[in-house]
Amino acid sequence: MSTLPDLDYHAALANMAGMVELYCEALAAFLQEAPLLMQQYREHWLAGDWPVARRAAHSLKSSAAVMGALALSQAARYLEQLATAEDGSQPVLEAAWLACMQAWQRFTQAVAVYLPA
Amino acid sequence: MSHKKQAFLLGLALFAVLIWHISAALLAQQGWLAALLHSGFTCLLLLVVGVCMRSGQAQQRDERAGEQGAAWQETEPLWQQLQQAYVEQCQQLDGQLQEANRLLQDAIGGLLDSFSSITRHAKAQQDIAISMIGAGEGGNNQHTASFERFAHDTNATLEIFVENTLRTSQVSIVQVNHMTEIDEKIRSVHAFLADIDGISKQTNMLALNAAIEAARAGEAGRGFAVVADEVRALSLRTHDFNEQISQTILSVQKMVEEAHASIADLASHDMSYVLEAKMRVQHTMGQINELSQGMAGAVTQLNGIAGQVEHSTNVAITSLQFQDRLSQLLGRAGQCVSTLQALQQLAPQLLSASGSGETLAATREQCRLQLQALRQPPPAEQPARHHDIELF
Numbered sequence: 001m002s003t004l005p006d007l008d009y010h011a012a013l014a015n016m017a018g019m020v021e022l023y024c025e026a027l028a029a030f031l032q033e034a035p036l037l038m039q040q041y042r043e044h045w046l047a048g049d050w051p052v053a054r055r056a057a058h059s060l061k062s063s064a065a066v067m068g069a070l071a072l073s074q075a076a077r078y079l080e081q082l083a084t085a086e087d088g089s090q091p092v093l094e095a096a097w098l099a100c101m102q103a104w105q106r107f108t109q110a111v112a113v114y115l116p117a
Numbered sequence: 118m119s120h121k122k123q124a125f126l127l128g129l130a131l132f133a134v135l136i137w138h139i140s141a142a143l144l145a146q147q148g149w150l151a152a153l154l155h156s157g158f159t160c161l162l163l164l165v166v167g168v169c170m171r172s173g174q175a176q177q178r179d180e181r182a183g184e185q186g187a188a189w190q191e192t193e194p195l196w197q198q199l200q201q202a203y204v205e206q207c208q209q210l211d212g213q214l215q216e217a218n219r220l221l222q223d224a225i226g227g228l229l230d231s232f233s234s235i236t237r238h239a240k241a242q243q244d245i246a247i248s249m250i251g252a253g254e255g256g257n258n259q260h261t262a263s264f265e266r267f268a269h270d271t272n273a274t275l276e277i278f279v280e281n282t283l284r285t286s287q288v289s290i291v292q293v294n295h296m297t298e299i300d301e302k303i304r305s306v307h308a309f310l311a312d313i314d315g316i317s318k319q320t321n322m323l324a325l326n327a328a329i330e331a332a333r334a335g336e337a338g339r340g341f342a343v344v345a346d347e348v349r350a351l352s353l354r355t356h357d358f359n360e361q362i363s364q365t366i367l368s369v370q371k372m373v374e375e376a377h378a379s380i381a382d383l384a385s386h387d388m389s390y391v392l393e394a395k396m397r398v399q400h401t402m403g404q405i406n407e408l409s410q411g412m413a414g415a416v417t418q419l420n421g422i423a424g425q426v427e428h429s430t431n432v433a434i435t436s437l438q439f440q441d442r443l444s445q446l447l448g449r450a451g452q453c454v455s456t457l458q459a460l461q462q463l464a465p466q467l468l469s470a471s472g473s474g475e476t477l478a479a480t481r482e483q484c485r486l487q488l489q490a491l492r493q494p495p496p497a498e499q500p501a502r503h504h505d506i507e508l509f
Contacts, residue, residue, distance in 0.1 A: 017332035029325055066329055 004070040006103065007110035012068030023067075024116055030067045034060060034104060041079060042097055054083035060100075069107040075100040123176075126168060133162040203461055211454045218447045225440040232437070236430045243423035246416045268402045275395050282391045289384035296377035303370045310363045317356040324349035463487060 016023040037060040044053040061076035078096050087093070137158045324345045331342030463484050 015329060015333050017335065019332060022328060022332060026325055026329055029322060033322065 004074055006069065006071045006106040008068040008070055009111075009114065010068075011070075012066065015066050015068075024114070027067060027111060027115065030063055031108070033063065034072075037063075038097075038100060038104065041083075045083065045093060045097075048088070050083050050086045054080055057083055064107075067111075069103070069111075072100065072103040072107050075103045123172065126165065126172060130162070130165045133158060133165050137162050200461065200465065204458065207454050207458045207461070211451055214447050214451050214454065218444055221440065221443060221447075225437055228437055229434060232430050232434045236427055236434075239423045239426040239430065243420055243427070246420040246423060265406070268406055271402060272399060275398055279391050279395050283388055286384060286386070286388050289380050292380045293377065293384050296373060296380060299373050300370065300377060303366060303373060306366050307363070307370075310359055310366065314356065314359045314363075317352050317359060320352035321349055321356070324352055459487065 013020065013023055016026065037056045041053050041056040041060070044050075044056065057076050057080035061073050061080055064070075064073035064076055075096070079100055082093060082096055143154065327345035328342055328349065331338035331345055334341065
């Protein structure tokens with residue numbers, strides 16, 4: 001069980017060199033892109049298109065790390081590993097994808113206070 | 118003559134006859150003296166006979182005058198009543214003649230006015246009929262020709278209208294095809310705009326990633342952060358332009374769709390109704406032409422009838438000229454009545470004449486002059502001649 005926080009705001013702001021405005025813009029873009037990446041990963045995983053699924057998991061992992069969503073980044077890293085290993089075990093993949101969705105839900109709740117009104 | 122005088126004359130006659138026979142007997146026997154006596158007694162006898170006859174006649178006249186005088190005494194009241202009744206009847210007759218003359222003049226005057234009014238109205242009707250069909254037969258032909266020209270012009274205009282309508286329909290079909298192509302092009306532009314929008318978003322994401330990486334690089338990545346910001350700005354401007362173009366293209370597409378629908382609706386109309394309308398209009402124009410010709414014929418007949426009415430009325434007015442002749446006849450009848458009255462007045466004058474012979478002679482002379490004046494013939498009546506009658 002991961003012990004990483006759902007949101008590390010200070011680390012994320014440090015990634016933006018302390019520019020809160022830049023973080024808000026990056027956060028808005030990430031909130032739009034992250035669901036698409038998760039959906040893309042699931043579709044290509046079900047279709048057996050492992051490279052595309054792995055690319056989507058990789059982008060989700062990197063972006064989440066930059067935005068301070070450390071738990072989500074860790075869940076995405078596990079999805080990337082599964083895609084890289086091309087492991088077609090349905091229960092494993094379902095459990096990993098469900099964990100990723102739960103991490104995403106917690107991140108959105110935590111980051112809501114930093115979104116512009 | 119008295120009875121004594123008659124007896125004397127009878128005895129003298131008998132004596133003369135006796136002497137005459139004696140002288141006749143002597144004449145048969147002796148010479149000239151007896152003849153002379155016979156002649157003398159003959160003359161005497163004739164004289165006596167003449168006197169006796171004259172005396173007898175006078176006696177008869179005296180007797181008759183006496184009888185008439187007695188009868189006149191009895192008849193005079195009745196004679197006066199008859200005179201009075203005669204005068205009254207003459208007066209009534211004269212009054213009735215004058216009343217008849219007045220009524221006749223009034224009636225004839227009313228009839229003449231009425232016929233004159235009829236003539237004026239018939240003339241007005243004729244003028245209206247002439248004005249409707251034009252002046253004379255030439256005008257009628259002009260009217261018909263004018264209407265035929267109108268029908269021809271209308272038909273030509275209708276032909277042009279139908280041709281233009283069909284041409285418009287054909288052009289509309291072509292325009293519908295063009296509009297369909299334009300709509301397809303616009304849809305492809307929308308696809309291009311969607312691709313451009315995707316590129317803009319990816320560019321924005323890349324610029325954002327670049328800005329983040331530049332920020333993480335610290336001081337060394339400051340210049341790169343400026344470039345990343347410019348790229349993001351260009352990406353946002355591209356996105357804005359793309360949105361504006363997309364909205365404009367959407368408006369154009371909407372207008373093209375509306376124009377396409379309108380032109381398609383115009384082109385989808387069945388143009389056969391135009392040809393049917395043309396046939397109906399031509400049929401109606403033919404009926405109107407026939408109706409116009411019939412109306413012109415009817416007006417011509419009305420014109421002829423009006424002329425006949427005017428002629429008949431003039432004949433009636435001419436015939437009513439008998440009023441003058443009848444008035445003359447009534448006038449003469451009145452004069453006859455007056456003459457009768459005057460003659461009736463002469464009789465009492467003669468009957469009442471009495472006194473000396475000079476008075477009676479004067480009365481007779483007066484009556485004779487009056488009778489002569491009354492018998493003056495009336496002025497010769499002028500026969501009515503048709504050409505002498507002044508028409509009203």
